[in-house]
Amino acid sequence: MVAYRAQLALTLLASAIQVSANTKLELGPRGIFDPVCKRIREETPDSTEVYYIGHPKYHKGISHWSSASVQYSECVVEPSTAAEVGHVLNIVSETRTPFAVKGGGHSTNPGFSSTEGVHISMAQFSEVKYDLATETAEVGAGLIWDDVYEALEPYGVNVVGGRVHGVGVAGFTLGGGYSWKTNQYGLTVDTVVAYELVKPDSSVVTVTADSDPDLFWGLKGGLNNFGIVTKFTLKTHPQGEVWGGVATYTRTGIPAISAATAAFSANVTDPKASIITTYNYIGVDVGISLLMFYDGPTPPAGIFDSFLAVPHLTKDVSTRSFLSLVKASPVEFTNGLRSHFQMVPVLDYSSTTGAESLTLRSGLFFSYAVEPFLPNIYAHNIQGETAYPTARDRFYSPFNIFFGWLSPLEDSTFQSSVLESARALVAAATSEGQSNLDSISLYPNYASSRMPLSQVYGANVPRLRALKGRVDPGDVMGLAGGFKF
Template identity: 50%
Template sequence: MLSLALATSLFLGPVWSHLSVRATPSFEDVCHQIQGAISNASAVYWLGSTLYNKGVEHYMTSSEQDSACVVEPGTAEDVGAVLKIVGSNRTPFAVKGGGHTGNPGYSSTEGIQIAMFRFSEVTYDESAQTATIGTGLIWDNVYEALAPHNVNVVGGRVTGVGVGGFTLGGGYSWLTNQYGLTVDTLTSFELVKTDGTIVTVTDSSDADLFWALKGGLNNYGIVTRFTLKTFPQGQVWGGLITYTASHLEDVAAAVAKFSANVTDPKAAIITASNFLLTQPGVSQLLFYDGPTPPDGIFNDFLDIPHFTEDVDTRDFISLVQASPANLTAGQRSVGIFATVPVPTLSANVINAMFNETVFWGHKLQLDSGTFISYDIEHFLPSILTHNTSPSAWPPTRDTAYIPQFIYYAWLFEFEDEKFYDAIRQSSAQIANVAKQEGQKGVDDAPPYPNYAIFDTPVELIYGDSLPRMRSIKATVDPDNVMGLAGGIKI
């Protein structure tokens, strides 16, 4: 027996030694490798610490996971060091900015959670009329920093939305009717490639990569800073009005009239048809980029008897923070987003969204549904004409599809599939209404990446852009390191 054991050990010893060298390190081992490689400008946090919790927390509980550790890089060089380590070890990772995604696993992981909070720069260049903005910020921070300069950027419309994912996905803003999507106002990116190199990407330095990053999400590396065009910003008019169930038809009619008749690019609305606490109702956001709107634009909304009203001349940041975006955040709900892009926000589509609110609100409250919301959004058909430089998304600028938004929240994860199926059915119903009235291109319309549910085909989102995007990725990230991260993968 002794001889056999000795012989076996002699035979297997080199094999086990060889295997141990090639064994995949644990996530915790990779965390320690990162901790030893980064500078004092960065930090690693472990389960149990407050900053770990901050790093993994998301807007919805279903979008977060307990990672092996949280890495907060403080320099682009340290981002590069992290990318090289996770890439060489083939370790799953995630990149989180504001954490406002609706999809599970898009900016969370059981591997290495990269939290971008330390990239919090807002630098205004008056001579260039641009602002350089860190990707760890939320738009509230950006607006507050730019307010003393009386300028603004094309950013998020509601409080709490992160800069990074929002911008890389396209970006619809209160200012979009005037200036286009957020990607249309980008002048440069600071990008950390997966080999650790740091590059400033502009249209003149690398036109292909610049194009791909505009709407290409996290497929090409980690963006640490954006430089955006700025625009003059004074006081605005608007805010939030809420209506009870008895006035749904009146609000629907007001939205339809606004959509059909208002062409002033300074005017915008978001009509959130909600089902909350067993009742339907409406949260109506009004916006005008000026201290006083022209007479009559918003009268139909103001004349409807309301439950609450907070509409006035105010600072831009006050308008953004008047929104009910974080209405369910305190509940720590499970949730999901979906979208229906339509060419025209018609009365039939508007009424369908109100009807879907009531139908699915009543039905899903019998399960654990806590919040059923349909955001009716209106943009002018000219929004895609403000940019002379194309972008990966949207893949076509022939038609400005309007991204109608759906959001469901519920309590228990075991009911996930029930709510996913419901939101898919509801999306299909709204799309069918648009098709039945003769709207063209609904089936092929590219969904807004930041609203799209997780199983949306990437071919539908990016359309004709996809072959070029994949070719650029093969050059920039040949080992597909960014494929180890969550999100829409090309």
């Protein structure tokens, strides 16, 4: 597996060099929206930066973890205040210019946070403020979770956020948010107490459960349909040292780790304990990457013993800070691949995947991530209903499928293959007695853009459409990508 990692890194480097050599001619802006970019530059304060292709901040602005999600916009705009975001939004609305809003850029859905028009980068919204009196943290929409954890660490507190390195705050939170702390505190949306929102009419408002209950509900899982969120106010909780990290296993360890994962999912009820077991196919090899977490310096005996007893290939597991644990995740290994997600809702897990038939194409990396949670996680929400999950009386753990490849000519093939694999897994789980899986609303942050709106938001679609009509009657946010109401 180590050899395959080295080969993959070299292949990715060669691919990146080739792509960078060709993209300006083939994918660069064609000037269609240049008048809009010039107008933004002329009519906004100097603190609103406008960058064009060739500038380092342009390329940083449009970059995504999945290279398949990158589009070459006419310009990248970096506002510095909510009012400036409103000014930019007013210009793109008036000119009906397609635009994108990007926080961390971790979406694998092309066009969800990218555009050929005006690309709005939230990079300048990078502040974290901790309020001891209210035990909340104000978090800028341009941050990744690593930054948030680092800023809060000196205060001995934390928030319910992303589990792996590099994930952005904004998209993650607006889609729901499964965390290492979810067993204890619920989803990230369950901990948001306020949103600073630039509405489609460019006005800046603070949305709370009291100020606008319906909009507050819609922002909890409804993604970017109701304006541009510039700041989140989140509940905090005490945070000390944690235990965990990542261990990898070769093919011979798969049966034992699969059995240990099934036993963990069925028997471990300690809310401080959590795992992600990922079955990885690299080239023609297969193995497991296991992330383990315990919210304390030492886990009780028995919780992780069966995992640690299996001979490993590599292991980075220790008592450490929360930030250190998050940074131990191996997600950078696939940074830059063309990739796609799809989620399968399951009650019980199987290691059956069937990705081997695709490894002879340009696909380099396939993974199937088992993410067991306690069945009571939806009960932590005390603020009422949320746009996601659609129903809180039916719990299914998210099972995430990830395919990574190199050639843009095979985007459609691999995106379709992800969905085929998901359908096969649903059929297998159904045959084993897990009923009504097709009726479960998918986790928006794992759902393929090819999914119909009803598959993601289910019975909430009519209410979300009505809310959209009230907040955005001119369909300004329809000029941006994403699941649209």
